[in-house]
Amino acid sequence: MFETSPVQQPVQPPRQSLAGRAYLVRAGVSLGALILLVGVIAMAAAKGETHIPLGTVLQTIANHLWQAGYDVDPIDAGIIWNYRISRAMVAAACGASLALSGAVLQALLRNSLADPYLLGISAGASTGAVSVAILGFGAGMVSLSLGAFVGALVAFGFVALLAIPAGRGAGAIILAGVAGSQLFNALTSFIVTKAATADEARGVMFWLLGNLSGVRWPDVYLALPVAVIGLLGCLWYSRALDAFTFGVESAASLGVPVRRVYVVLIAIAASMTAVMVSIVGAIGFVGLVIPHAARFFVGTRHGFLLPASALIGAVFLVAADIVSRIILDGQVLPIGVITALIGAPAFAIILCHGRVLR
Amino acid sequence: MINHDKRVLAVGVFAAGLISSVSFASATEYPLSIENCGTVLQFDAAPDRVVSLGQSTTEILYSLGLADKVKGTGVWFGPVMDEFKDVNASVPRLADNDPGFETVVAQKPQLVATQYQWHVGPKGTVGTTEQFNELSIPVYTAPADCVGKDNAGGGDGVRHEGFTMDLIYREISDLAQIFDAEDRGDALIASLKERQESSLARVTASGHDNVSAVFWFSSPEINSDPYVAGKNGAAGYIAGKLGVRNIIDSNEEWPTVGWETIARANPDIIVIGKMGRRRFPADDWQVKMDFLKTDPVASQMKAVRNGNIVVMDAQSMDPTIRLINGIETLAEAVERLSASN
Numbered sequence: 001m002f003e004t005s006p007v008q009q010p011v012q013p014p015r016q017s018l019a020g021r022a023y024l025v026r027a028g029v030s031l032g033a034l035i036l037l038v039g040v041i042a043m044a045a046a047k048g049e050t051h052i053p054l055g056t057v058l059q060t061i062a063n064h065l066w067q068a069g070y071d072v073d074p075i076d077a078g079i080i081w082n083y084r085i086s087r088a089m090v091a092a093a094c095g096a097s098l099a100l101s102g103a104v105l106q107a108l109l110r111n112s113l114a115d116p117y118l119l120g121i122s123a124g125a126s127t128g129a130v131s132v133a134i135l136g137f138g139a140g141m142v143s144l145s146l147g148a149f150v151g152a153l154v155a156f157g158f159v160a161l162l163a164i165p166a167g168r169g170a171g172a173i174i175l176a177g178v179a180g181s182q183l184f185n186a187l188t189s190f191i192v193t194k195a196a197t198a199d200e201a202r203g204v205m206f207w208l209l210g211n212l213s214g215v216r217w218p219d220v221y222l223a224l225p226v227a228v229i230g231l232l233g234c235l236w237y238s239r240a241l242d243a244f245t246f247g248v249e250s251a252a253s254l255g256v257p258v259r260r261v262y263v264v265l266i267a268i269a270a271s272m273t274a275v276m277v278s279i280v281g282a283i284g285f286v287g288l289v290i291p292h293a294a295r296f297f298v299g300t301r302h303g304f305l306l307p308a309s310a311l312i313g314a315v316f317l318v319a320a321d322i323v324s325r326i327i328l329d330g331q332v333l334p335i336g337v338i339t340a341l342i343g344a345p346a347f348a349i350i351l352c353h354g355r356v357l358r
Numbered sequence: 359m360i361n362h363d364k365r366v367l368a369v370g371v372f373a374a375g376l377i378s379s380v381s382f383a384s385a386t387e388y389p390l391s392i393e394n395c396g397t398v399l400q401f402d403a404a405p406d407r408v409v410s411l412g413q414s415t416t417e418i419l420y421s422l423g424l425a426d427k428v429k430g431t432g433v434w435f436g437p438v439m440d441e442f443k444d445v446n447a448s449v450p451r452l453a454d455n456d457p458g459f460e461t462v463v464a465q466k467p468q469l470v471a472t473q474y475q476w477h478v479g480p481k482g483t484v485g486t487t488e489q490f491n492e493l494s495i496p497v498y499t500a501p502a503d504c505v506g507k508d509n510a511g512g513g514d515g516v517r518h519e520g521f522t523m524d525l526i527y528r529e530i531s532d533l534a535q536i537f538d539a540e541d542r543g544d545a546l547i548a549s550l551k552e553r554q555e556s557s558l559a560r561v562t563a564s565g566h567d568n569v570s571a572v573f574w575f576s577s578p579e580i581n582s583d584p585y586v587a588g589k590n591g592a593a594g595y596i597a598g599k600l601g602v603r604n605i606i607d608s609n610e611e612w613p614t615v616g617w618e619t620i621a622r623a624n625p626d627i628i629v630i631g632k633m634g635r636r637r638f639p640a641d642d643w644q645v646k647m648d649f650l651k652t653d654p655v656a657s658q659m660k661a662v663r664n665g666n667i668v669v670m671d672a673q674s675m676d677p678t679i680r681l682i683n684g685i686e687t688l689a690e691a692v693e694r695l696s697a698s699n
Contacts, residue, residue, distance in 0.1 A: 050622045078655035079618050133578070133637060143639060144579050213616060214582030 026298040026308070033311035037092060040318045044088035045080055047322050052076050061085075087215045091321045091335075092314035093223035094276040095286055097230055099313025101269035102287030103294065103305055104234050107241045108265055109170040115288035116273040119173075119266070120180030122282035124155020125274070126188045126208050134191055149278035155184045156270045169248070173266075209334035210283035212321055219279050230272040231310050237261055238302035245300065285339040286313055289347045296350050316343070386538040394532065395475075395504035397487075399496045404538045405468035409452070411484060412473020413438070414678030415500055418530055419471070420445055421679065422542050430465040432457040432484070433477055435673055436634035439680075459485040463493060471498045471533065473678075475509050498532065501525045502592075502677035516609050517590035520598070521677050523554065530679075553682050554599070557689035561600050564696035570603040571627040571688070572620055573675055575612055577640040580649055583614040584640070593629070593675040596684050600692060602627070621655045627691055628661040631672035643669050666695055 046057045060080040062068035101116035109118075117123070128151020129144050131137045137147065162176035234241075240261045243251040252258045273287070294309040317339070324338040390401040409430040410416040416431045417439055425445040430452040438446040452461050456477055462470060462484060470490055472478040478485055478497050487497045503509070506519030527547045534543025573587035587593030588608040597604040605623040606615055628650065632643040639645050647669075650662045661667060668691040674684030 049616045049618045074658040075621050075624065075655060078658055079621060082654040083618055211582065214577075214579040216581055 022299070026304045029297045030304070030308050030311060033308065033315055036315050037311060037318070040315050040322070041085070041088040041092065044091070044318050044322050045084045047326055048079065048084055049325060050079075052080065056080070082216060086217045086220050087212050087321065088318050089220045090215045090223045090279060091212055091318045093220070093227040094280050094283065095290075095313035095315070095317025096310035097223075097227045097272040097276050097313075098283065098287040098317075099290035099294070099309040100227075100231055100234055100306060101273050102289075103291035103302075103309040104241065104265050104269050106291055107244050107302065108262065109174055110245065110247070111170065111174060112292065113288070114174070116269060117181070117282060117284070117287065118177040119270050119273070120155035120159040120177055120184060121152045121270060121273045122277055123181040123184035123188070124158075125149070125152040125277040125282060127151045127155070127184045127191070129208060130188050130191045145278045148281075149274055151184070152270075152274035152277055155180055156274065158183070160266075208281050210281040210336040210339075212280050212335060215279065222275065223279055226272055226275045227310070230268055231306065233268045234265065234306050235303070237265055238306055241265070241302040241306075242300075280335075282336070283317070283339055284336050285343045286317055289343055290316060293347065293350050296353075386535050386540060390535065392498075392532055392536065395499040395501065399498060399536075401496070401536055404536065407465065407467050408469040408471055409462050409465050409467040410471045411457070411462075411477050412471075412500065413673065414526075414676075414680065415471045415473040415529070415533075416446075417442065418526075418533060418679050421546050422530070422534055422537065422539050424533075424537050424539065425449060427537065429467060430457070430462065432462075433473065436671075456483050459489060463490075463495070467495055469496055469498060469536070471500075473500045474503050475499055479509065498536070500677070501528045501532070517588070517611060518609065520590045521592050521595045523550070523595065523599075523681060525677060526550075526679055526681065550679070550682050554685055557682075557685045558599065561689045561692050564693045566601070566692050566696040568603065569601075569627065569692055569695060570605050570623070570625040571597055571629055572605050572623070572625045573597075573629045573631070573670075574646060575631045575672060575675065576633075576635075576638055576646075578638055580638075580640045580645060581653070583616045584620075585612040586615050586620070587611075587675060588613050591675075592677045592681050593684070596675070596681065596688055599685060600688055602688065602692060617653070617656060621659055624659055625661055626695060627666045627668060627688070628659070629668045629670050629675070629688065629691075631675060632669050633672035635672075664698070666691065 042061075045061065046052070046054055056072055056076050057080055059068065059070035059072050060077045063070055063072060063077065064081055098116050102114065105114040105116065105118060106112055108114075125148035128147040128149070131151065132144055132147030159173075159176045159180035162179060163173045166172035166176055240251065240256045243254045243256045244261070246254075248258055251261075276283075290313040291305070291309045294305055294312050297312075298304040298308045317335070320338040320342060321335055323342065324333045324335045327333060327338070386404065388401060388403050392399045392401070406427060407429045408419065408424075408427050409432075410419055410428050411432045413433065413435050416428065419425065419428050420439075420442045425442070425448070428449050430450050431446075432451070432453045433456065434451070434454050450465075452465070470478060472482075472484075475482065477483055478490065479487060479499065487499075490497050502521060502525040505525055506521075507517045527550070530547055531540070531543050534540045534546075573593040575585040575587065577584040586606050587604065588606055588610045589604055590609055591611045594604050596602075605620070605625045606613065608615075630643050630646040630650075633641055635641045640649070647667065650656050650659075650667060656662060668687060670684055670687050671680060674680045674682075674687065
């Protein structure tokens, strides 16, 4: 792939001015992504199933941020603030978390195909969700989200238990993840085939493909802190992650506490992903592709790569959500369809450009 | 002159008596051929044993006084109508939902009556129509599930033509004919029609003007896009009959529509479904009510602020014999709304 292995860096001794310029470029990319994020969230507030004039949107935002006291229809104001902006914030937190988890796992497992769902989390979440929705676990008292969260943790626990006796290395974790995912996917199919009516299956499957429709502020209060804490946690280990790209032995010889880094970072990635999946379902593509895109812009140093992945992931998912709401009139597409539909060609362009530049 | 009037009256009374005695006298002539959902069913005699899959179909059979012929039931959505509690207790319930094919066949039915092709049909979950036909068991399908409706896409299907209560009347008269109970069928249809007409008269008398409504069945997650009634289904029929505008304009039976769209359409009345099912938290009508009162946007809708939320038996919003109850419930709500304006 186009990730320049850090091993090569000493081969081309960086000149001071070039390094300085690279630093500026990287900082610029992050700053640009941050500005883009604010812009795209504002756009998400202005676009929706129904048309609300831009003036009303701005007045509503001003009312909430600065108590501006404009006279806005309460339904319009509610839709903008409580439906659209909360939804955009969750989309941002979710995109950031998934991209971040992907970046961390790709480095940790030294596999460019690693993504947040490698650890069995989306498979477990779907099993948990269908157990609630179709088998009726919790007798209507347990929400799909809680079922999905518990399912995700159970599946991750299963994968972790499988990986430990299998040798604990990157290969063992990947294979354990594959086995766990297959097992829980099979369980989901079993439940759906055995017990679901078409109506139920449709409802759950739509949700599993990723659905931001039920998102409100309480979800923001959960998703945003998880994303921020996750980012800080991963940044704390960014040096260790740099070392990991040389291989586990090299990392150990550089004084990195290999086992602790493994456990902590995988736990962070798994819990971030489990929380996001339980709020919005399993949105694909973001966690796999955004880290590669970010690497193309800012390089492989994790001190830059992690925040850049998070920001680009956030922008990407908010934008994908806007598209999913407006592409079909009066109908909302599953966001997972959009992420792949836009993401794949965009990624292809980056991929080809990357080769040309090198 | 007076004499003449009396004579006319006497003739009228005589004629009425004649007609009713004729209708009492009319027995089904066997062999009977009945057109049903694109096929023709043949009966050499009234069946003695029927398995009924679908609560509405079962309740129609009970209403026709045929409970002793029903040898098994399945596909229940809630408690049976109060007046049939005792009758129903003596009929074997093969399953709450779909019974297995062999369980149905083991009752040695001479007829399987199904409310939905989902259960018995080209790809039925209980069995296909062919499977039953191979054992010489005819399958009667409720016209409401096949006339003007496409079930090929799965789910709740799509209606091209609006549902009308005539489809339920047809099911009643078909079943009455098959079981040689046409007089009871006619009486049942007449009483249902009369209830519909009197509801209509009440709404017309209330002088309502351009009332709009939304029918909320349930939601997969309480905050997420709800399942609401499309324009062609039973709920659409209820609204149309009473001159109420359904704000949802979709051919699907139960499309999902965002709260943003519903809130901005801002209907006068919100009808929420009450059901025994507890698959999603929002199946509980009280959970729906709580959402409407607490959600920052939904709570601003005029139906919520003015207290025009109507709780309706979910089966009355589906093509069932209970639909008339739904008409009565909504008619009362429209009357209340017009009175308060």
